[in-house]
Amino acid sequence: MGTHINRHHKEIELKANASGKTTTQITIPSSYREKLHPGSERAHQITRAIGVCIAADLRPLSVVENAGFRHLISVLEPRYEMPCRTYMTDKVLPGMYDDVKARISEGLSHAELIALTTDGWTSRATESYITITSHYINDMWEMESPVLQTLPIYDAHTSGNLSAILKKAAVEWKLERPNFKIPVTTDNARNISNATKDAGMSPNIACFAHTLNLATQKGLGVNQMHRILGKVRRIVAFFHRSTTAAAVLDTKQKQLLLPNHKLVMDVVTRWNSSYEMLERYIEQKAAVYAALTDDGVKKNVKDLITLSDEELKTMEMVVEILQPLKKITDALSSAQNPTVSMIRPLYHWVLIAMEPSAKDSPTVRELKSAIEGNLKPRYSDPSLQLFLDETTALDPRFKSLSYLDALTRSEIFKSLTDKILQQHPRQASGEETDQSSAGDQTASAAAGPPAKKSALSELFGDFFSHGQAVAGAPKPWPQVVEEEVQQYRLAPVIELEENPLKWWKENKLSYPHLAKLAKSCLAVQATSVPSERVFSTAGDIVTALRSCLDPQNVNMLIFLKKNYKIIH
Known part of the structure; x- marks a missing residue:
């Protein structure tokens, strides 16, 4: 403005300010050199967005100290001054935690009944944790499953100690309801089962997926199946450790027009992984046989016993029997539809499916009998x-x-x-x-407002109602x-x-x-899968580089990861 007056209105004399200096307008580039005030709305939005990034994407808390991340933020907003890691840990994330906890508590307060699932896990730092997940159906008839807490267990895993944790959670989150006890779904471990009873929570639902795993493991443990699984594991391990054999297998798959799938190694404690190993081996058996008999591979094979035709036939029959059980496990893992109502129908279906058939081989009959014998006594209360x-x-x-x-x-x-x-x-x-x-x-609602009564109806309707009053x-x-x-x-x-x-x-x-x-x-869960899913999240949070993460921060980060909803 001053420049304009001096140039075009020289007759006007400009007065100096109190300090004797003429004020100048701030240029756009200079405005970007001024840092945002930490308390400004813009700075607050960016800081909270960084907190969301850490929680939602499982980024380490040290990301705010990483040169690449700091450079990214400085390009996007040069005026923003990055907070330190301690500020994120002590202020930002706890503030987000309190906001989400308030929202979840509000939702829980309107629930008719709240069911729980719980399970334990061990971190890389060999620290034991217990996770508690709640389940209820909201007013829109949608299943809600917020994770409530992931707490360290420093004492022995006795039913008394676990019971105290469950009781404390029920009080903190105000889970109790008149005329209802809190149903809890757990694995089949005796300590957690007794803990739910000591906490006054019932019924205690044994995780159906875990129950099915125990029963199927019994079936796969019969002598002949144990030997077959051992042979398949040795063959799979050979292709996993030999790069030459793996390359030949890949070539044979292409020649035989088979899917380019790698062989699967099972986890002994999980029956579905053994099923997947057998299923994949059957799919690739032609390529496996061709690779093992290849001159470039055969010379390196030592003490590797292939499967006989009879063993392959038994494997195929076992996979056919176990396939429906795998589908049951997948169906029970649904987080949106009720699953507790499926336990009894599926329980009876499995028992019927395990009845012996005339076409069963001795090994298959033994496997079915073992599964039935383990499953039948369960859910008998x-x-x-x-x-x-x-x-x-x-x-x-x-x-x-x-x-x-x-x-x-x-x-x-x-x-x-x-x-x-x-x-x-x-x-x-x-x-x-x-x-x-x-x-x-329904009929009255569809009919709309009642018709206007005549004078006679208003006078004598109660006396001459043709039995309507009765x-x-x-x-x-x-x-x-x-x-x-x-x-x-x-x-x-x-x-x-x-x-x-x-x-x-x-x-x-x-x-x-x-x-x-x-x-x-229907809010009650058939499996403890919702709490088990936290284990994989926890593994991404408590990594090798962050194995010393404070348990309080573990709980906060898991809670935010599972419950924070980003609104676009």
Whole structure:
């Protein structure tokens, strides 16, 4: 402005400021040389974004000290001054943790019932941790599974110590609900099972995937299968350690037009990895045989025993038997659809599938018998069976309860009726009238507002109602509940691929009391997979370079990784 006046309006005399210096306008380049104030909104946004990057992408806390990352930020925003690692650890990430915890606590406070899954793991620094994950169905009938905490265990893994951790979590997160105990899904270890009982939590659901793993391991451990698995492992290990053999195998795969897949080595403690090893070997058996008989490989083969035709036939039969069990494990790993309702139907299906067949070889019959013998005694507690059958009845995919006889089915639905009456022992007469018939509610809602009454109807309607007053009399509360349960039982089942929670969302007004019960029971998990998934996340956080990470920061980083939602 001053330059303009001096050039075009010389008659105007400019006055100097108090210091005697003429003010000058700040240029754009010079403005970028001034650092952002740490308390400014822009600086706060960038700092929080860096915190999100660390939490969501599993970046080390030391990333703020890395030259490449600092250069990237300086190019994007030259005025921003990078905070130190301590500031991120002490201020930024704890602030994000508190915000997410408040959001999760708000969601938990509206849940009808909260179920838990829990499991333990050991870090690279040989520190023991226990992870607790919660599960509930929100008001939109969607499954929510926030991770609550990952805490170190410094004492012995006794049921008493584990019970204290569970109790503390229930109090801290306000998980308890009137008329309900907290269901917990765990592995089959006796200490954690006893810990749930000591904490007053029930029922304790044994992880079905873990149960299936134990039973199948028994089957794969029979003598002949043990020998077959040992031979396959030696062959796979040979191709894994010999670069020459691996190259020849790759060539043979191309010549035989087989998929270019590497052989799989199993993990002895996980049956599904043994299944995948056998399945891959069968797929590549022609290429494997061709590679082993190749002159360039044969001279290096020592003490490598190939499989006989009879052993290959046995392998193929075993893979055929185990394939459905692998699909069951995959289906139970779903995080969005209810799984607890699948336990009893799948349990019965597996037992039927393990019955001997005329075409079975002696080895296959022995394998089936071992699996059946290990699985049959499990889930035998009557109260647990009743709970699992009730959850199955509340799932519109399986409510036909086809694995039970007619009398037991009726008893299960009678139990659901009794449970509703126990939770709601008395209803006001007005409520009874309103809820006496779900069909009446739907019909009246569709009909719109009532027609205007004539003068005669208003005067004598109560006296000359043609029996309408009698028909509309409030029904006894037990009858209302029984009719609701009966109507639900007669409704058609839905397709297995459909989402039962979506069905309940659309039909909750038709079966209001059953819907409330379903929202509580169907949140329970059939497996502890949700907590086990934390192990892989923890492995990415507690790496070899960060094996000394403070347990408090381990908990915070896992919590943010699993629960923080980036809003674009």
